[in-house]
Amino acid sequence: MSSLHPVLAEVTARIAERSRASRAAYLARIDAAQSDGPHRAQLSCGNLAHGFAGCSAPDKAALREGRAPNLGIVTAYNDMLSAHRPYERYPALIRELARAAGATAQVAGGVPAMCDGITQGRAGMELSLFSRDVIAMATAVSLSHDMFDGALYLGICDKIVPGLLIGALSFGHLPGAFVPSGPMPSGIPNEQKSKVRQAYAEGKATRAELLEAEAASYHSPGTCTFYGTANSNQMLMEIMGLQLPGSSFVTPDTPLRDALTRAAVESVIANAAASARMPLGRIVDERAIVNGVVGLHATGGSTNHLLHLVAMARAAGIVLSWDDFDALSAVVPLLARVYPNGYADVNQFHEAGGMAFLIDQLLGMGLLHADVQTIAGPGLARYAQVPVLDEAGRLAWQPVAGESGNRGVLRAAHEPFRPDGGLRLLDGNLGRAVIKISAVPDDRLLIEAPAVVFDDQDAVRAAFERGELDRDFIAVVRFQGPQAIGMPELHKLTPTLAVLQDRGHRIALVTDGRMSGASGRVPAAIHVTPEAAAGGPLARLRDGDMLRLDAANGRLDVLVDAAEVAARVPATGSQSSHQAGTGRELFALFRANAMNADLGAGVL
Structure with missing residues (x-):
């Protein structure tokens, strides 16, 4: 020791x-x-x-x-x-x-x-x-x-x-x-399940085929x-x-x-x-x-x-x-x-x-x-x-044995998969965020691309189906923070974004929501704080603004003149439609008192 x-x-x-x-x-x-x-x-x-x-x-x-x-x-x-x-x-x-x-x-x-x-x-x-x-x-x-x-x-x-x-x-x-x-x-191999998910996102697999794969995994x-x-x-x-x-x-x-x-x-x-x-x-x-x-x-x-x-x-x-x-x-x-x-x-x-x-x-x-x-x-x-x-x-x-039983999943200290950890802090003029980089390819640690701004995760899928996202871009999904709508996970976006990345496009996600432990290959700056609903910089972004997500150097920035961004009237989002139904009205007190993401995003 x-x-x-x-x-x-x-x-x-x-x-x-x-x-x-x-x-x-x-x-x-x-x-x-x-x-x-x-x-x-x-x-x-x-x-x-x-x-x-x-x-x-x-x-x-x-x-x-x-x-x-x-x-x-x-x-x-x-x-x-x-x-x-x-x-x-x-x-x-x-x-x-x-x-x-x-x-x-x-x-x-x-x-x-x-x-x-x-x-x-x-x-x-x-x-x-x-x-x-x-x-x-x-x-x-x-x-x-x-x-x-x-x-x-x-x-x-x-x-x-x-x-x-x-x-x-x-x-x-x-x-x-x-x-x-x-x-x-263990159920079916995870790579097999992931392929069926992506095929379904592209319309190449039926719902029955997707359900069969999911049921063979969660069984x-x-x-x-x-x-x-x-x-x-x-x-x-x-x-x-x-x-x-x-x-x-x-x-x-x-x-x-x-x-x-x-x-x-x-x-x-x-x-x-x-x-x-x-x-x-x-x-x-x-x-x-x-x-x-x-x-x-x-x-x-x-x-x-x-x-x-x-x-x-x-x-x-x-x-x-x-x-x-x-x-x-x-x-x-x-x-x-x-x-x-x-x-x-x-x-x-x-x-x-x-x-x-x-x-x-x-x-x-x-x-x-x-x-x-x-x-x-x-x-x-x-x-x-x-x-x-x-x-x-x-x-x-x-x-315990002195050697790993499978070097493809677990390695000794002298031969790590990476020399550093899988999580990184981002800072910049868009606020603070975190990114999980353990599965992100090295050539995707820096993404510089125009913003496509959404106030709802379902709008991303709709834009994809209309063929509007077949290009390089950074998806900004805002008004997802704890004060806005309780900071849901946006893992539903993963298959769509993975399809676009696999087509060769340079894409990323920036959000004040969460992506959970299942976030993977697509670079995702998440937990952005201060959130848009609390007056954070995401509320002032517009479609076409050039953004830079630099995971290697820990930066998250909008490449637009600061005075121009500050002069914009911040968007207000559509979170009011998310605050009733399915019990959400019972949590108004939580939303009103939620702390920033870097303080735990809760009320306790």
Whole structure:
């Protein structure tokens, strides 16, 4: 294990100094919350009787006596999301495992869990980002009964894990663990699915053919196997020490998965013991946050975490900025290529060595803080191990292999796919933005072309179908930010833009919306802040303005005289038509109070 990389040390120190007052206030708050021991002991008899009235007789007896730890389960189960379908059996399993370990467990509450893959391009997507804040609040409501000595958080996908962690940190005095359920087995190859999508966008495949390809890809319970936000979440929870080593990508409903769930329950019980109490709010410190950013860069992870990690850090009193991401990106090599940044899926990544190999390589370069606390105990070195079942069926960990099992998906530190990370900060006279470059061809890192301005993503597709986009251009899709319409993902644009790029045109996207963890080969400057609805420069752009997106040098500019642009009357957009229906009217308070993208784009 090498000494800490100087840039990693410098960025961490800068974050700690910037966060000194807010982190101290947070720690003081959680210390005060745990100083009197389990809050259940302070409940009145009536309160307590309500709290255990629905329990089984053995659990009721244990809760009456008050000696056994009681674990709260916060679950995002529903049977519409394939990733969350396996959680249906978890409460009964966890209660059984807790009893075997001398504890009790109760479902404290449920949180909503929506699927961006289903709402993509639909009105429901405009609720998606704000659902993170709703989930955080629902988590807090779930834990508000003062019945629990620790908690288990069951969630996988996009806004769900960040929301659960923000809510968990509001109860940061409690020990806790995140419990994954794993990815579905691999379906058809991702390149095959992508080709059918592009063929459909060009009118060369039928809807039936497209549906057949999609159904062969998303085909069973478990997380979608591409490396989007859901699987980036799993990587983050593991590298930050909030899940057990090697637990992220074990498939559902297998003996190894159940053994890992058992170990997660036991870890919370152990961390709840007075002699070894390790609250979640102490685990999530500056070092853990920096480790998460490093993991994001090293794997080419989801751009959504330029929003989520900022918000999660703030919930722990830590001030993380996009400049920190940018500084770390310059020194963290890209060690993994998982679709859409490569041909492989997360199952192939896991088989090649997965998180254990990745963490081992980064520790060897001094690019992770090794001296962190985790739910598995002190030190990140234990996360460079692989979980297995021994001959007796018991869970054990063994050292990871010294070489990648598949150099096409996962590489050693001495032979990275790229010498730098997969995310980059852009700055310029159009504001600040981020771009994911891990899959962008080198000859597309600089695009200079005239703007074609849209106030709605559907207008891009309509222009394409009219034949108006068969040329070099930069699509500006504005009034998509959190204050305008909730900052939806615009992944629906990907096939259209990919078709145009494959025809040889030099194109790019600039937007104050999101493109998610599935953004890929087409250069996309996303999360532009300030957004158009808040008076940002995008509101003053016109068709034909020359734009320059220079990912290599981190610039995003309009090449028009500044005085001319400033003199223009800003557009107002058509966002009012997006603010009612499909529940959107209920989120007016969120839109009115949403923070800028670089502050997390939420209300918490």
